[in-house]
Amino acid sequence: MLTTGADGYIYVKTADNGLFILRPQTQARIVTYHIDKNNPANTKVKFELISGTARSRSGDAVKHARQNFRFNTPVAAIGVRGTDFTVVTDNDTSRVSVFSGGVVVSGFAGGCRPEGAGPCEGALSRELSAAQRGQLLQVSRGQAAPQVVEAGSEGPNQASPRSDEPLSKNGSGQPNVSVEAAKNLGLVAVIDKIVPPSDEPTPVPNPGTNPDPGPTPIPVPTLPVDPPVVVAPVQPERRVVWGRWVEMNSMPAEIDFSAERRKNDLIAVNGYFALFRTPGKEYVTPNNGSIGFSLRSSEVYVITEHGGGLTSARSASLSNGALNVDFGRRSFDTSMDLTTKDDVVKLRGEGTVLGDGRFYGDAGGRMGYLNIQGVLSNERVTTGTAATIFDGRIDERRRVNGGAIWR
Secondary structure (H helix, E strand, C coil): CEECCCCCCEEEECCCCCEEEECCCCEEEEEEEECCCCCHHHCEEEEEEEEEEEEEECCHHHHCCHHHEEEECCCEEEEECCCEEEEEECCCEEEEEEEECEEEEEECCCCCCCCCCCCCCCCCCEEEECCCCCEEEEEECCCCCCEEEECCCCCCHHHCCCCCCCCCECCCCCECCCHHHHHHHHHHHHHHHHCCCCCCCCCCCCHHHCCCCCCCCCCCCCCCCCCCCCCCCCCCECCEEEEECCCECCECCCCCHHHHHHHCEEEEEECCEEEEECCCECCCCCCCCEEEEEEEEEEEEEEEEEECCEEEEEEEEEEEEEEEEECCCCEEEEEEEEECCCCEEEEEEEEEECCCCEEEECCCCCCCEEEEEEEEECCCCCCCEEEEEEEEECCCCEEEEEEEEEC
């Protein structure tokens, strides 16, 4: 539990270079901060702002396990997209502003509960990005879906970044300097008075100190030079990279997780599988219309719990898969048949589609439903492709974990 008084501040630097800042008259709790460098899927972070104003800047580990980050207030759950944001709350109303990245916010309704972990993403959640300058997401007690409001009387000044906080932004979008940086700038200014920067002309000496300045140089005419033509490079389409990153039943891993993370953007990691997207042209989700995909390839395992902590994993297969995306509703649904050595199980999933082509779905603890993390791309074909990794519970003893490509 962290508490500040009327003129108190707390600055917490986390082990993965994140920040958690409390301003005056604030009470907050660090519920969980567990970093697993060897298995990023096990990284879990949870903050709870009880009252006052707090700022959170995601650390490196959080950026690779966004599905396991939760920031609670008395009335709302906040998830991140690799983000720097501020929250102002009392017992009945919370307001969220974003400096960089984006957040997804939901009131405590439906399947979103304070005791949960990870973002609450669904029909009642709302997103806010740093591009929406001057806007806040507001959640009031008993309100299912957050509202976008203009910063002003509804958005108190304490939500704005402070100049003495690291890497904050001012109204022009330029970073303000920290106290230490300000000291350094002052020192540079003093040095510049003594030694001018290299791009400034050297001061001309007093004429009385140099009786023989030498002959006046003859000016040399210069010819105009056409400016060089700069051609912006054409960005490639972003490709999807996915696969099993752990050894299974004596079969080696299909992808090198560390190598992929160094060169590509990590979208999600879940159990045995990881999903990445290569750098390139940004995918922009259409505002309306829909598209359907069929299952092209997959890899899936059924994990059976035998009791006493013993489990076994057997490969299975998927068939009759369908993935439907409704861009107007920003939603998706999917279904497929899972064939095991003993039976055929119908699996389903549903969730929210984001503006950059990522999509998420929560099983909500239901048997036969999947927790899904996926991404859309324009790779190879004009109709686009999609990739998903997923897990879920088949019955009381069995779980499923896998990945799939859709076209």
